[in-house]
Amino acid sequence: xxxxxxxxxxxxxxxxxxxxxxxxxxxxxxxxxxxxxxxxxxxxxxxxxxxxxxxxxxxxxxxxxxxxxxxxxxxxxxxxxxxxxxxxxxxxxxxxxxxxxxxxxxxxxxxxxxxxxxxxxxxxxxxxxxxxxxxxxxxxxxxxxxxxxxxxxxxxxxxxxxxxxxxxxxxxxxxxxxxxxxxxxxxxxxxxxxxxxxxxxxxxxxxxxxxxxxxxxxxxxxxxxxxxxxxxxxxxxxxxxxxxxxxxxxxxx
Amino acid sequence: xxxxxxxxxxxxxxxxxxxxxxxxxxxxxxxxxxxxxxxxxxxxxxxxxxxxxxxxxxxxxxxxxxxxxxxxxxxxxxxxxxxxxxxxxxxxxxxxxxxxxxxxxxxxxxxxxxxxxxxxxxxxxxxxxxxxxxxxxxxxxxxxxxxxxxxxxxxxxxxxxxxxxxxxxxxxxxxxxxxxxxxxxxxxxxxxxxxxxxxxxxxxxxxxxxxxxxxxxxxxxxxxxxxxxxxxxxxxxxxxxxxxxxxxxxxxxxxxxxxxxxxxxxxxxxxxxxxxxxxxxxxxxx
Amino acid sequence: xxxxxxxxxxxxxxxxxxxxxxxxxxxxxxxxxxxxxxxxxxxxxxxxxxxxxxxxxxxxxxxxxxxxxxxxxxxxxxxxxxxxxxxxxxxxxxxxxxxxxxxxxxxxxxxxxxxxxxxxxxxxxxxxxxxxxxxxxxxxxxxxxxxxxxxxxxxxxxxxxxxxxxxxxxxxxxxxxxxxxxxxxxxxxxxxxxxxxxxxxxxxxxxxxxxxxxxxxxxxxxxxxxxxxxxxxxxxxxxxxxxxxxxxxxxxxxxxxxxxxxxxxxxxxxxxxxxxxxxxxxxxxxxxxxxxxxxxxxxxxxxxxxxxxxxxxxxxxxxxxxxxxxxxx
Numbered sequence: 001x002x003x004x005x006x007x008x009x010x011x012x013x014x015x016x017x018x019x020x021x022x023x024x025x026x027x028x029x030x031x032x033x034x035x036x037x038x039x040x041x042x043x044x045x046x047x048x049x050x051x052x053x054x055x056x057x058x059x060x061x062x063x064x065x066x067x068x069x070x071x072x073x074x075x076x077x078x079x080x081x082x083x084x085x086x087x088x089x090x091x092x093x094x095x096x097x098x099x100x101x102x103x104x105x106x107x108x109x110x111x112x113x114x115x116x117x118x119x120x121x122x123x124x125x126x127x128x129x130x131x132x133x134x135x136x137x138x139x140x141x142x143x144x145x146x147x148x149x150x151x152x153x154x155x156x157x158x159x160x161x162x163x164x165x166x167x168x169x170x171x172x173x174x175x176x177x178x179x180x181x182x183x184x185x186x187x188x189x190x191x192x193x194x195x196x197x198x199x200x201x202x203x204x205x206x207x208x209x210x211x212x213x214x215x216x217x218x219x220x221x222x223x224x225x226x227x228x229x230x231x232x233x234x235x236x237x238x239x240x241x242x243x244x245x246x247x248x249x250x251x252x253x
Numbered sequence: 254x255x256x257x258x259x260x261x262x263x264x265x266x267x268x269x270x271x272x273x274x275x276x277x278x279x280x281x282x283x284x285x286x287x288x289x290x291x292x293x294x295x296x297x298x299x300x301x302x303x304x305x306x307x308x309x310x311x312x313x314x315x316x317x318x319x320x321x322x323x324x325x326x327x328x329x330x331x332x333x334x335x336x337x338x339x340x341x342x343x344x345x346x347x348x349x350x351x352x353x354x355x356x357x358x359x360x361x362x363x364x365x366x367x368x369x370x371x372x373x374x375x376x377x378x379x380x381x382x383x384x385x386x387x388x389x390x391x392x393x394x395x396x397x398x399x400x401x402x403x404x405x406x407x408x409x410x411x412x413x414x415x416x417x418x419x420x421x422x423x424x425x426x427x428x429x430x431x432x433x434x435x436x437x438x439x440x441x442x443x444x445x446x447x448x449x450x451x452x453x454x455x456x457x458x459x460x461x462x463x464x465x466x467x468x469x470x471x472x473x474x475x476x477x478x479x480x481x482x483x484x485x486x487x488x489x490x491x492x493x494x495x496x497x498x499x500x501x502x503x504x505x506x507x508x509x510x511x512x513x514x515x516x517x518x519x520x521x522x523x524x525x526x527x528x529x530x531x532x533x534x535x536x537x538x539x
Numbered sequence: 540x541x542x543x544x545x546x547x548x549x550x551x552x553x554x555x556x557x558x559x560x561x562x563x564x565x566x567x568x569x570x571x572x573x574x575x576x577x578x579x580x581x582x583x584x585x586x587x588x589x590x591x592x593x594x595x596x597x598x599x600x601x602x603x604x605x606x607x608x609x610x611x612x613x614x615x616x617x618x619x620x621x622x623x624x625x626x627x628x629x630x631x632x633x634x635x636x637x638x639x640x641x642x643x644x645x646x647x648x649x650x651x652x653x654x655x656x657x658x659x660x661x662x663x664x665x666x667x668x669x670x671x672x673x674x675x676x677x678x679x680x681x682x683x684x685x686x687x688x689x690x691x692x693x694x695x696x697x698x699x700x701x702x703x704x705x706x707x708x709x710x711x712x713x714x715x716x717x718x719x720x721x722x723x724x725x726x727x728x729x730x731x732x733x734x735x736x737x738x739x740x741x742x743x744x745x746x747x748x749x750x751x752x753x754x755x756x757x758x759x760x761x762x763x764x765x766x767x768x769x770x771x772x773x774x775x776x777x778x779x780x781x782x783x784x785x786x787x788x789x790x791x792x793x794x795x796x797x798x799x800x801x802x803x804x805x806x807x808x809x810x811x812x813x814x815x816x817x818x819x820x821x822x823x824x825x826x827x828x829x830x831x832x833x834x835x836x837x838x839x840x841x842x843x844x845x846x847x848x849x850x851x852x853x854x855x856x857x858x859x860x861x862x863x864x865x866x867x868x
Contacts, residue, residue: 049742075744087736100732101743103725110753113725124725167743288663290787339838344605344659345794349837352791356830364823470784474670481667485660516678519671526664527652 002027002171002202003048003079008057010043010225017043019225021057025171030193030203032216032233040225041206042084045173049081050074062170076104080169082160084176084206090149094140097148097159098131101166131166138162138192154185158192165196172196174205178212190215213237258386260504266392266461268499269399273454274472275479275491276406277447282485283423284443287337288344290351292451293473294358295332297466299325299452300459301362304373314374322452329448333441355469362466373460395457402453403492406446410488419443482522567708571701579816580700586812587707588769591714593793593804595761598718600798601727602754603734605662608669609762609789614781615672616642616763617770621692622682624771631695635767642763643756645672650755654748669786676778688777695771703772710768714761719801721757730754795836797843806844 003025010018018040025031033041046052048059050071059067066074089097106127108120135141138158143151148159157177164172177193178186186209193215197203205212213219213233221229221242229239236242274296281289289295299321306317336354340346376398377390410416421429422439430436458468478498483490498518505514567583574580596609620638624631649668656664676685683689696702721727729750732740737747770776779785796807814832815825840846 051738051741070746071738071741072744072746075742081742083738083742087739089732089735089739091735092731096728100728101739103729104744108725110726114720116720116724120725163739163743286659288659344662345798346837346841348787348790349794349833352787353830353833353837356826356833360823360826360830474783477663477667477670481663485663513678516674519674523668523671526667527649 001025002062003204004058004060005044005048006058006060008044008047008059009055010040010047010052011055016225018047018054018222021222021225021227023220023227023230025202025204027202028197028200029217030197030205030215032213032219033204033206033222034208034213034219035222035228037208039222041222042175043225044222045081045175045204045206048074049079049173075167075169078168078170079173080164080167080171081173082157082164082175082177084179086156086160088148088156088159090147092148093145094148094151094159095131095135095144098134098162098166099127101163102127102131103167105168134162134165137165137195139188154181154189157181157185158189161189161192161196170202172201172203174203174207176206176208178207178209186211255386256507259388260500260507262388262392262396263503264496264500266396266399266499267502268495269396269403270454270458270461271472271475271479271499272403272492272495273399273450275476275483275495276403276488277450278476279480279483279485279488279491280419280443280447281337282480284419285333285337285341285440287341287347288351289332289337289447290348290473291332291354291358292447292476293469293471294355295325295328295448295469296451296455296458296472297362297464297469298328298358299448299455300373300464300468301366301371301455302452303456304371304459304464307373308371314376318376318453318456321456322449325452325455326445326449329444329446330441332448333444337444338437338440359466359469366464366466370463370465371459372463373456376457376460391461395461398453398457402450406450407488415439415442478518478522481526564708564712568705571704577700580704582812582816584700584703584707584772586809587711588765588772589789589792589808589812590711590805591765592762593789593796593808594715594718594801595758595765596789597793597798597801597804598721598761599754599758600793601722601734602730602751603737604751604754605659605665606755606758607662607666607783607786607790608672609758610781610783610785611669611672612642612646612759613762613766613769613785613789614676614778615645616766617776617781618676618683618689618766619763620767621689621770621776622679624693625689625691626682631693631771635695635764635771638767638770639760639764642766643760646755646759647752650752651748654751666783666786670783673778673782683776683778685778688775690775692770692774692776694774695768707768707772710764714764715805718757718761722801726750726753791833795833795843797845799842800845803843803845810844 001024003023005021005023008018008021008023009016021040021044023031023033023044033044035041043052047054048066050066050069050073053068057067058065061074061077061079064077066077066079069077089100092100106123108117108123112120132141132144135144138161140155140158140162143155148156151159157179161172161174161177164174174193177189181189190211193203193205197215205216213236216233219229219231219233219236220227221236221239229236229242231239274292278289278292281287281292302324303317303321306312306320307314310317312320332354336350337347340350375391377394379390381388381390381393408416410419418429418434418439419442421432421434422436426436429439454472455468458472462468475498479491479494482494482497483492501514501518501521505517508514509517570583571580574583592609592613596606599606599609616638618638619641620631620634623629623637624634649665653661653664653668676683680686696706722730729740729745730753732743732745733747733750741747766781792808792811793804794807795811796805797803811829811832815829818825818828821828836843840850842849
């Protein structure tokens with residue numbers, strides 16, 4: 001088991017955003033975390049990646065308790081993530097966004113970096129090559145010299161994923177990877193996610209778009225911070241509580 | 254006993270003046286998101302304008318005060334429209350504009366005044382006796398005007414529609430705009446009020462102490478002290494910090510040298526900031 | 540062919556830039572042969588010193604922090620070096636690095652608690668710290684003679700200007716080289732990444748607090764160095780050189796030149812320090828001149844003075860276009 005969430009709870013003031021959530025993710029799986037707006041999906045991501053401190057509960061990654069660790073430590077342990085509102089290094093080019101995200105592997109010491117040693121230069125050359133590869137994977141190699149802020153929305157989302165891949169994660173958390181994309185971009189992004197998965201990546205994703213459920217091996221549904229269903233995409237789609245809580249009549253067909 | 258009462262009165266006088274200036278500074282920060290480094294210069298110019306009317310032109314002192322406040326408050330409108338609004342949210346460029354304003358105001362005053370130290374005539378003269386205690390009427394009137402204005406400000410901010418609009422803008426400008434609140438109107442009003450208050454303080458302090466071209470930067474430091482100690486955005490915090498800083502400034506010099514008392518005051522504040530960078534009352538800024 | 544072109548142009552640029560800098564240094568080294576006036580040498584020396592200060596200030600801002608205590612750190616360097624060399628009789632060559640280190644250590648000490656604060660809060664709190672730290676001078680009045688001004692500081696290179704001119708030309712060039720490398724290696728990239736989005740930066744494993752402290756440490760070291768060398772050049776120190784207004788002036792030099800580029804603070808410092816000297820006969824009206832420059836830059840040049848050539852170019856292009864259109868019609 002790669003990620004184990006155990007009784008995770010987060011209160012904001014008196015409000016429970018996430019409440020006693022249990023969830024497991026196995027190596028090589030794609031797990032969908034779905035639920036209506038405000039269900040607490042993004043909060044779960046923020047708790048797992050250390051951007052928020054849980055009120056109670058435990059997060060174990062690859063046998064290591066990572067509850068309450070700082071975001072950069074969790075990144076170093078191998079969890080990459082994207083963000084829903086997709087902040088970027090807006091004034092960097094696309095390529096530089098990815099290059100800058102290669103902070104961890106390989107890592108040069110401060111002194112080696114400053115004094116431009118042979119090791120540092122070798123690392124940087126390797127990083128450049130790897131960054132180009134990642135950009136090719138997510139289909140951004142044609143715009144690698146554009147400033148990130150000038151990219152269309154869908155491309156920016158893909159850049160977010162490219163950046164997360166740059167830390168060479170073992171687990172990838174994608175927060176609404178398809179939000180705001182047009183159909184072409186959606187097809188393209190889904191293909192990229194599939195490709196990443198074929199390379200052995202474990203992925204958890206939060207999404208509203210139902211298309212993505214076809215990619216998932218398993219789906220966890222939460223509402224008001226509680227888990228209300230879990231299972232294969234097909235099963236969940238037929239689950240009545242889920243239909244009531246989330247899909248509403250019109251989506252079922 | 255007498256010493257205690259006198260330092261209490263001095264504390265209240267200084268505190269009310271500091272708070273008047275700091276309140277305006279904080280108003281501009283929370284509503285427009287700018288640090289108005291020119292606020293001290295505005296305070297200074299208020300004092301000099303009042304002096305100009307009262308002494309040079311021989312107009313009635315209270316009328317001079319009123320004129321000075323109106324002129325400086327209108328200057329606030331000018332500042333808002335031409336110096337702050339074009340750069341709203343741009344911290345760097347606001348600093349440059351503010352320093353430009355400081356340079357122009359201070360140089361103008363320097364050219365007109367030279368090295369003369371002037372003082373505005375007393376707003377009230379005589380000594381008031383309460384039992385064995387003698388108090389100058391000047392101090393009392395300073396405190397009374399300052400205190401009354403502060404009470405009015407608290408009422409305006411908490412009790413009136415305008416005040417509620419100001420609070421709405423400071424908490425969530427976009428939401429406030431959606432509700433049909435004119436941000437420009439609120440900002441202009443804030444600037445008008447803030448500069449007017451500074452002018453009152455400048456005139457009163459010009460009578461209580463004296464006028465110097467440097468009084469602006471001294472007061473700016475005080476306003477910053479209050480705003481930071483109280484926590485940016487907390488009005489209650491500013492009042493509390495004003496009393497603390499006023500007490501330090503009014504009392505400590507009676508016992509130790511001025512320099513040492515300032516050093517102690519700053520020492521306390523720096524230590525406090527190391528442990529509580531958000532000030533006494535500030536929210537955690539995350 | 541496109542790629543070839545690009546590579547060629549990159550190679551060209553790689554050669555032009557160092558050539559321009561080398562040329563500039565050569566011209567500056569020849570300057571004392573032309574300018575005999577000690578007054579103007581003094582102005583140039585001060586510009587060299589303040590360039591170190593403003594460029595080091597900008598290094599801190601690349602990490603998204605806006606420090607408003609920078610002149611105070613210059614003061615820490617200056618007074619540490621001055622007092623130690625004067626009271627203990629150490630040679631300035633030893634006390635200058637000591638002063639720079641003192642500024643750096645104090646910078647690190649405050650950077651940790653303040654690393655929690657963002658943007659404008661950091662600016663305000665650091666401004667206040669700058670005012671507070673200066674009060675230490677008044678506590679140690681015995682050594683610093685804060686009110687009257689500290690005098691009798693040992694000279695670094697004697698009383699004539701020319702040796703200092705070359706010393707500071709060399710020192711400033713070295714400091715700029717060091718800071719340039721700092722900004723344009725991965726460390727600087729990380730700082731800029733943090734400034735653009737601290738969330739994304741930490742999600743890719745950049746330790747935000749650590750890098751912010753590094754930026755402050757480096758910035759404070761160099762400004763401390765500038766202050767310490769200034770102390771042994773000027774041999775008289777007054778606390779007004781390091782107070783809040785002095786800090787704001789440093790910020791101003793940097794902003795007017797342009798915070799967006801490495802050259803910005805250099806140009807800003809040079810222009811804002813030279814122009815008032817050129818118009819010295821205006822005397823007490825000089826501040827109006829400075830204020831005028833500030834307002835022109837802030838209203839017309841959003842990128843600062845470094846943006847001027849681009850501004851002029853786009854203006855010419857627009858004019859030509861307009862001409863072409865009128866000719867056509």
